[in-house]
Amino acid sequence: MKCDYCRIGRLTHTKVPYITFLDDQMLVLPNVSALRCDMCGEVHFHEGFLEQLQFLLDRLTETEYPPETTDWLALNDQLPYWQPGSRVS
Numbered sequence: 001m002k003c004d005y006c007r008i009g010r011l012t013h014t015k016v017p018y019i020t021f022l023d024d025q026m027l028v029l030p031n032v033s034a035l036r037c038d039m040c041g042e043v044h045f046h047e048g049f050l051e052q053l054q055f056l057l058d059r060l061t062e063t064e065y066p067p068e069t070t071d072w073l074a075l076n077d078q079l080p081y082w083q084p085g086s087r088v089s
């Protein structure tokens, strides 16, 4: 598999730390599977991993909403006809 960044190097499987920020706090995941270019060193994370991580972070940060927002979200979950994923524009 060729590197998308330099288009010369080849991607090899590796484990790297993934670092992200949650507000002002640093979050480090020490052993994340990724692909690293043997020429330029660019690291490519798996798209599925990034999606799962974002999902987890959304779930974690949800607890910090003010109570009235949480009530509104809980109410929204109970409405059977409101489907955010199936909206057609």
Ligand SMILES: [Zn+2]
Pocket (backbone or CB within 6 Å): 003, 004, 005, 006, 007, 008, 009, 010, 037, 038, 039, 040, 041, 042
């Ligand atoms: Zn490269």
